[in-house]
Amino acid sequence: MQIFKEKQPLIDTLLSYKSAGEIVGLVPTMGALHDGHLSLVQQALQECDRVVVSIFVNPTQFDNPKDLEMYPRTLDQDIELLKQAQDDIIVFAPNANELYGKKVASEHFDFQGLEKVMEGKYRNAHFDGVGTVIKLFFTIIKPDKAFFGEKDFQQLQIIRKLTEILELPVEIVGCPILREESGLARSSRNERLSSLHREKAAFIYETLIKSKQLFGTKSADYVTEWVKNEFQNYPFLKLEYFEIADIQNLKRVNRKREGAQYRAFIAAYADDIRLIDNMPLNN
Known part of the structure; x- marks a missing residue:
């Protein structure tokens, strides 16, 4: 398993795979991985030659500092879990300064109203943070496909709109919600x-x-x-x-x-x- 915490070595490695004509898939996560994440990874493995799993708790999409502080960070466990899925998965786990640079802040996006309802109504500037971090990942990794769970369906539609606005050649793949035995959506x-x-x-x-x-x-x-x-x-x-x-x-x-x-x-x-x-x- 290749684990990158800096973007340039990752960019160089992925360039060699892309030069060989390989399809690169991305599964963006905030870590604390569970079976729901693994179902996205499995779908990516089926559709792509190389799969990058990003693990990054994105500070710009939290409007509640306590929620950001309490969000679980379990990188070592996450890596072990991914190894069980497939040993040649690529992990990108940067810190905020590596990803954002000196200024950790969101861009502002106009998602044509998609960002103003439901989650956007109750979480101030949440989707600006989501759009910013996904744009950064897409710029660094340049995936052919990116996989997102339908549990965050509003986010899924906003990311589709993001690729349309930025004219990015990334196929956005929505993956079914995985549930616990009780029916509770895995999270x-x-x-x-x-x-x-x-x-x-x-x-x-x-x-x-x-x-x-x-x-x-x-x-x-x-x-x-x-x-x-x-x-x-x-x-x-x-x-x-x-x-x-x-x-x-x-x-x-x-x-x-x-x-x-x-x-x-x-x-x-x-x-x-x-x-x-x-x-x-x-x-």
Whole structure:
């Protein structure tokens, strides 16, 4: 396994692979790897000749300093886990100054409204931070394909928009959500949950399942109000938002349109740990 903490040796190494005509894939992560990340890595390994896994807790996408401080950093464990998947994976684990230079700050992007709803509404400048770090990775690594989980579906759509805005020749591959046995979407944050909250957080998935069933015969407003009422009666989680949106523009649905694809998006707190999830509603 090749492990790089500086960008220039990585650039030189990848150039030799690209010169030989090899397809390079990128799986960007913030570490604390779990089976959900490994499913992205496995898909990348199937579709690419070389796979780079970046491990970097990006400070510019956190609007809550405590959340950044508490985010797990487990590089040695992450490397061992990746070795079990395949020994010739390339790991890029820079520090902030190596990646950003002297000024660790976000660029500002206009994602044509995709960044202003849901996560963007509740996390100030979050997607500027995401766009900045992904642009940096794409500039350094120049991947042919990049793999992102659908658990962060809004982020996935924003990164697709980023490649369009910057005219980058990167294929963005969305990968299915991997879930725990209870249905809870796998996330690095799950490791911070108490055993009780981890058990009770499965209510998020159960609510999404029921919402999908209701959406077949009820309006988006009806389903949204039903979800809010369910959470008001559930003492273990605090609902931050629930929205039903068109997957293309992420705008909240007022009236269903024939042929449009819709998705339910949810964010909730288990104690002080923020969890997100989503589910397609009409497929």
